[in-house]
Amino acid sequence: MNYFPDEVIEHIFDFIASHKDRNSISLVSKSWHKIERSSRKRVFIGNCYAINPERLIERFPSLRSLTLKGKPHFADFNLVPHEWGGFVHPWIDALAKARVGLEELRLKRMVVSDESLELLSRSFASFKSLVLVSCEGFTTDGLASVAANCRHLRELDLQENEIEDHRGQWLNCFPETSTALTSLNFSCLKGETNLSALERLVARSPNLESLKVNRAVPLDALTRLMSCAPQLVDLGVGSYENEPDQESFVKLMDAIKKCTSLRSLSGFSEVAPLCLTAFYPVCQNLISLNLSYAAEIQGNHLVRFIQFCKRLQRLWILDSIGDKGLEVVASTCKELQELRVFPSDLHEEEDNDTAVTEIGLVAISAGCPKLHSILYFCKQMTNAALITVAKNCPNFIRFRLCILEPNKPDHTTSQSLDEGFGAIVQACKGLRRLSVSGLLTDKVFLYIGMYAEQLEMLSIAFAGDTDKGMLYVLNGCKKMRKLEIRDSPFGNAALLADVDKYRTMRSLWMSSCEVTLGGCKRLARNAPWLNVEIINENENENDDLMERNEEDEREKVDRLYLYRTVVGARKDAPPCVTIL
């Protein structure tokens, strides 16, 4: 029995926002479960195939905000066929039919069609916010529907999607009465933009705080936009490879000076050095800076910019900044929490000394005490450096290191990097996400299993020697949710050792490993609550996958993706996917 009436309990629950906490609340008692589910507004579904829309709606009729993720993470690197799945349409369809009062939809790695967007725009009168990350399958026509029909749209945030740009007039489709926009991001569109429509839209959106334009917005247009939106907090600019003339430069500087609220800067897919200097006035207030698309800009210009950014908390940059540049970052950005250093040259120029090494990483770890999240692409690493980094920064939550050459050992000792990563997991007791690289034996996984108690996501590539490696991880990391492995010698013994472990995990990905068809079939038999998917690009091989004889059972599986689900095998799998 509850001490308080249901309304009071519901009110208390309103203060609990985190999904994990709300899930815990719902397990306390039947009564709490009922109150929680009827009052739940925001739902996060990490794998769109773990549940279906009907059950979602049944449990959470008051749903306002839905987050869905589709394809597995390695789809980002072309390891998952385009037609694999992750279609949002059934979800929108079901929500529309059930007249759910949807206000916010956030999708990641899903397939979205113009029809879906059209349906979305017509079905939810209070719809306010659409965030699409790494999605594909739609065009600017779909955006036009959203612009035209979502009367209360506040946020349209398109991040790194593959959108077919029909160079149409989608921006024109925002009605004149649309004045509620707070966030507009169309940086990933490749085509021309209707500049006058954009300017009018921005001019009539006094609450606009975040604006990220695409490459095709020239400097003079940007200047005008900034002039009529000096309240901007977050700005993404276009591409400016030519130096501005004197007059344009002065106008730009004036406009920038008025934007005193600017805290976050991105875009810059090309930026001439002089142009960059126009933004110096905002440096001192910047909290977030993303220059990771500015491939042609030289390190020294980057450094000159960053040395004014004393309040920076988040920095995304290219490795053209070099170790020296990172040393400047380390001495300037004492508030830095998150750093991402991307490779500027994917062809691995062997003697390109302008890339970054362990020196830059150590410098950052020494200079930035608040650093908790890092993604670092580099050409070499040493155990000594990693051990130092671990000592300097025990607060890492996310640590992703990618040494560009697979299997590369410690370049000073020629040994594996087991000890280095071991030091990281031992020191960083709160580590939740880890990506390892370089030459690694089973030992590194022994360390991970032993020390990485909070680890939820682990990415492994070209590492390990035997099944023991994978077993250390599966047995040791109690909080593991997502494990993704490629090109590593783990096989059936590791896969099958503890089937129940997969109940506690969202998913497992294994590609170019040693698991065989027979092993996967056995797993599927022992765990009917799992979808065990075999992905094979070659369709002919898949035809008789289920009727293979004994010999073929020993055939290695190219790509395996398994995930827990309460709704059984999905019906929308393409021919290249077999669900065992």
Place this chain on the structure above:
Amino acid sequence: MENVGVCDEFVNLKATELRLGLPGTEDEKQKVSCGKSNKRALPETEKDIESTGKTETASPPKAQIVGWPPVRSYRKNSIQTKKNEAEGQGMYVKVSMDGAPYLRKIDLTMYKQYPELMKSLENMFKFSVGEYFEREGYKGSDFVPTYEDKDGDWMLVGDVPWEMFVSSCKRLRIMKGSEAKGLGCGV
């Protein structure tokens, strides 16, 4: 993961043979066809290979591995777009030199023949290539100019007619020291 047999250097005469391509970059196919380089490694080195369980990769060029490095396609494509756009005007290729801290870019269409190109490179990197001999490569210097062609092979600059070079050159590398000896300097 398959182990790659490493050629026994005492028996394999290929190491001393003059050829185009960096030492140690023969692939499996070539080994099988020439018949004499299918030797496995000496016992100690073999153990190393087995304990790491991985393919020993020699110096460049490497095969393109699908999905590696793990950079989002969106990001990869946007870098590629820029490269293509840049290469629209002129034939820009990157030039690196062993030991030099910076990479340079040059426009091959600015030159009419090899001597001009060589002079420009020598000025750029402050070195000298020595004299080119048709059969023996470059003599008189530790530096050897090489380039990567469309097929990913590393070639000596000067071996093919100029026009062929301009149309097939993807990037230049001025090698130095021992690696250079295997490739371009007369033995």
